[in-house]
Amino acid sequence: MQLVIDGISKVFENKGRQTVALEGIDLVVKKEEFVAIVGPSGCGKSTLLNIIAGLTSPTAGEVYFERNDEDTNLPKISIVFQEAGLMPWRTVKENINLGLEKMKISGEEKQKRIEKYIKMVGLEGFEDAYPHQLSGGMKQRVGIARALTTKPDLLLMDEPLSALDAQTRMVMQEELLNIWNQEKHRTIYVTHNIEEAVYLADKIIVLSRRPGRIKSIIQIDLPKNSRKEHPVELLNYRETIWNLIKEDAAQAIKEDINA
Numbered sequence: 001m002q003l004v005i006d007g008i009s010k011v012f013e014n015k016g017r018q019t020v021a022l023e024g025i026d027l028v029v030k031k032e033e034f035v036a037i038v039g040p041s042g043c044g045k046s047t048l049l050n051i052i053a054g055l056t057s058p059t060a061g062e063v064y065f066e067r068n069d070e071d072t073n074l075p076k077i078s079i080v081f082q083e084a085g086l087m088p089w090r091t092v093k094e095n096i097n098l099g100l101e102k103m104k105i106s107g108e109e110k111q112k113r114i115e116k117y118i119k120m121v122g123l124e125g126f127e128d129a130y131p132h133q134l135s136g137g138m139k140q141r142v143g144i145a146r147a148l149t150t151k152p153d154l155l156l157m158d159e160p161l162s163a164l165d166a167q168t169r170m171v172m173q174e175e176l177l178n179i180w181n182q183e184k185h186r187t188i189y190v191t192h193n194i195e196e197a198v199y200l201a202d203k204i205i206v207l208s209r210r211p212g213r214i215k216s217i218i219q220i221d222l223p224k225n226s227r228k229e230h231p232v233e234l235l236n237y238r239e240t241i242w243n244l245i246k247e248d249a250a251q252a253i254k255e256d257i258n259a
């Protein structure tokens, strides 16, 4: 079952002014693929993710799963945003259970999944804590566990680590890679951070700005279980991607100053 993003365009209209946020985006994301979307500020990364999630409707094009006859269940999509969006009156365990509440699986299976993902994101011992008792990194771990418990066919992540301090972010990058190595979720990951994209992804989509078009697709040919052992190659990928983005990024800053 592959995810097909077919000819997506998005034009926003605001007080009679049109902004072409995205134009002609074609992309296929296979099972177990981790795709990162990078590009300068305002290139349409979040808009594209929201369209894939079904939260924003495209002006043209469509997003669908190409399914076989044996794929009888509707594909499940989970999303993680920059802020974990936890319910303050619910404990860690109860927040993680949120994603499972509507699923037709036994209470025992729900319990098993909650335990599994609490362990996977390193929150053992905090099952009964409330969000106000947790650090930013821990809250985001809860959000990630909640997204994973449903065993999604597609995991969407919009800057999931960007609200964290630099060290927590590095720790969490490693943890996300470890989680992917265990579960191999099909993931689409939006980030400003090129190093993060290169460290985590199989494939990086570089968007240009106004209109947001696919400027380049870079395949990261490094094993996912030993990325740290290839610092020079990681740096080279980073340079290649930054060279593709920097002109548009400088233009974005100028436009923001003049706005």
Ligand SMILES: Nc1ncnc2c1ncn2[C@@H]1O[C@H](COP(=O)(O)OP(=O)(O)OP(=O)(O)O)[C@@H](O)[C@H]1O
Pocket (backbone or CB within 6 Å): 012, 013, 014, 019, 020, 021, 039, 040, 041, 042, 043, 044, 045, 046, 047, 048, 192
């Ligand atoms: N609701 C809206 N109405 C009008 N224009 C919008 C709206 N949402 C987004 N845009 C415009 O669409 C373009 C793409 O926005 P989007 O937020 O998707 O970019 P982004 O790459 O995620 O940006 P950033 O990196 O700054 O988060 C921008 O020019 C933005 O100003």
